[in-house]
Amino acid sequence: MEKVKIKEATVVYIEKPKLRNPVLIEGLPGVGNVGKLAAEHLIDEIKAKKFAEIYSNDFPPQVFVNADGTIKLVKNELYYKRTRKGKDMIILTGDFQGMSPRGQYILAEAVLDIAEEMGVDMIYTLGGYGIGMEVEKPRVIGAATHPEIVEELKKHGVIFKGEEGGGIIGASGLLLGIGMLRGFKGACLMGETSGYIVDPNSARQVIKVLTELLGIKISFARLDEKAEEVKRITDRIKSLEKSLIEKEKKEDLRYIG
Amino acid sequence: MEKVKIKEATVVYIEKPKLRNPVLIEGLPGVGNVGKLAAEHLIDEIKAKKFAEIYSNDFPPQVFVNADGTIKLVKNELYYKRTRKGKDMIILTGDFQGMSPRGQYILAEAVLDIAEEMGVDMIYTLGGYGIGMEVEKPRVIGAATHPEIVEELKKHGVIFKGEEGGGIIGASGLLLGIGMLRGFKGACLMGETSGYIVDPNSARQVIKVLTELLGIKISFARLDEKAEEVKRITDRIKSLEKSLIEKEKKEDLRYIG
Amino acid sequence: MEKVKIKEATVVYIEKPKLRNPVLIEGLPGVGNVGKLAAEHLIDEIKAKKFAEIYSNDFPPQVFVNADGTIKLVKNELYYKRTRKGKDMIILTGDFQGMSPRGQYILAEAVLDIAEEMGVDMIYTLGGYGIGMEVEKPRVIGAATHPEIVEELKKHGVIFKGEEGGGIIGASGLLLGIGMLRGFKGACLMGETSGYIVDPNSARQVIKVLTELLGIKISFARLDEKAEEVKRITDRIKSLEKSLIEKEKKEDLRYIG
């Protein structure tokens, strides 16, 4: 690898695959980590291959330590997958989003540059839609660059609020917003989530809609396992809280008695 | 639309209208949202036409969702209106002001570049003047680039504090302050407002003075409607507060009785 | 005036005076506003003349309103004064210091560029030294670029703490610290001050040492007036506090009695 100078967005290619009409799918850390969970699950299930890394001096200045004691600089990653029928896929995921507005814009534009070069015309951005309370059956909320995509998404059960003024913050919004100005089409799929905890169950709903839209089938087993693990942990916390409250009640009674 | 790279101030033209001696009118979000309300009301009433959009990587990295489910990248907008007699108009409004001092300066200079190119020599900036309490009949407070403009504004009932040291923060101040260095004349019209709530009533006073200065007549009906709606909401809150206080008083009496 | 683009440090000259061996004196806003008060008093008393303004997009994005209703963009200012015997003077004062570290460095370097061009070799920076309590007879604390200047200052009653590790933050520190790397000599004169209130009395002590060092004589009458005014205000506050406490005591007694 050559001498790398890390700017707001420095792309390091591992390979430059030729793809047919690929769609770009983005899932970066955010509300409930829904987008990142969804993107990672997709990458694992379709066995997508990493072809580029993006470093940025707008990411936190740090490395992560792997289980074997080696380190890795924080980054975003781009994967691809060729499909027999239908469109090929590019998937963006990573450790962080840019920390400043400026960095966010520059990173989004760097991704759009890659997308343009590789022939992408449709972008799906994935994220969480925080509603501030637990949700058993998360719906998928949508937004899109063009009215005809809104109509298409509605057919797949995606919900549109029909109100003016909501906002989509970060890469999921910017890739579509800047993308529109550059001629891309796209949609944002947001799984309802409490916003308090990582939410594999919400990610499952998002990825379910996405795979339907893309006409592919994948297993959700691993995401279901993660969802169950999170449920076990939250249930344990709730049960602990309950027994604590009951203990306190008993002690209160003792004082009275 | 071509490949857009969004810098601190990236201007995208829809058209480049030829105007006669236009005045520039600025109304961006700020105290009581007075400036933005005033600018938007003017745009609606005189049926001004959008001719340019300004994007900035110093705006928050986000999109807004429209009522129909489509999205739009946050931006500022420039409108124009040709008039039969008197001067043509350019009106600047938008979703946000720059988030950093640097971005604010660069955005103001980009607007002044456009103003210069289009032959503007007079700038009116509109805003709110926070006084920390409700005000029934908001006065319009002024500031200007030249003493003769101060005199002119006084004739239209604009109030000048006559004290050293007040400050005008953001675009309303910078467009005049930097503008002066570049040979523009200008004035800032600030409607008194509590600063706690959006204030269409204050915006009405500002736009009333402005239209007098420009020698045009517009309807204030829609602004009056908005003001009444805000009044209905604040009255309801006050009445709720009052009944809460009275309920508490009664309960206190019960304890005594 | 030409088309000005405001960068981190944009110098606009009114004139470019030829000076003999000038010293640079800096007094910008800071602890107790001591430096700015001292510099402004000196400018007034010696009738120094403004020759340049410095604008910066690292200053707050705002204008000030003058007593006559006109506005001025926030800035720093450079004044000069020719003297018959001894050295000419350049004085730097202004509305703000840079808001970011980067801006502070760039502004300091811009001032040093001007100083170099005008033949300055000695720099005096003026400031306050916060001690967290009222001080009746503020001493002047010093720091300097070279040991021989330390010795010289001691002869004029300037105090040196003799401890490692204190810091001088902002322009007063940077002009000397960066200045040293570029071959300037210099000293920082800091008047002791509570740090809670503007302190003309502390500024008086600083300017007294400075004028001794420069071999000039000025009146302190206006600074003494300001000091008395500040004293009147703080005395009134103290007396109000005292009567409040006594009133409370009496009321307490009533309850007991």
Added chain:
Amino acid sequence: MEKVKIKEATVVYIEKPKLRNPVLIEGLPGVGNVGKLAAEHLIDEIKAKKFAEIYSNDFPPQVFVNADGTIKLVKNELYYKRTRKGKDMIILTGDFQGMSPRGQYILAEAVLDIAEEMGVDMIYTLGGYGIGMEVEKPRVIGAATHPEIVEELKKHGVIFKGEEGGGIIGASGLLLGIGMLRGFKGACLMGETSGYIVDPNSARQVIKVLTELLGIKISFARLDEKAEEVKRITDRIKSLEKSLIEKEKKEDLRYIG
């Protein structure tokens, strides 16, 4: 010294020593100040010589005052030491790390540029590993760029957590993370420390492992003295706290008695 313009990383050379295969050792301020204490102790003991200073407009805009009243601009410093057998050494220490992510990345790259030019291929970064409580016998926690270095370090008693996901923030992480991308090998040695106080005892453990790895011997006497001084201070605080608690207990008894 020539006219210096201070950018994010401005290197000023005092000399450019020719070194044989040097290793780079970094110890900058951080958790428990462990890295800086270790680097400074090493510099003192092996009598390393300063060859370069790094200034940055991402360091705080300030100077420090020396005991003799002279000042110095905040900076990082590079030292070198030639050894008879084995590898020469370059040691990086300083007053601050960069304040922004961007500054941190640029400073790390500037250091790597120097390292590359001087023929470094192995980097040791030193730091503290905060565990939130006092630790009598601090262990040294490790991370490395390559699995074979992990194995090598284990032989010297360095602990590897064996868990995914820990992070190393700042220069100690970035020099290795960016270094890897540029072909450097390296390891981070982190001494366990409470994180509440400067910790010479932890620095001792780190420097002990490092000198073993480098095959050199140094005295730890001065570091032991510092550790004892810190212990005396913390013991005094603890004893004061204890007597305060006991005094309170007695007073409580008096009320009851």
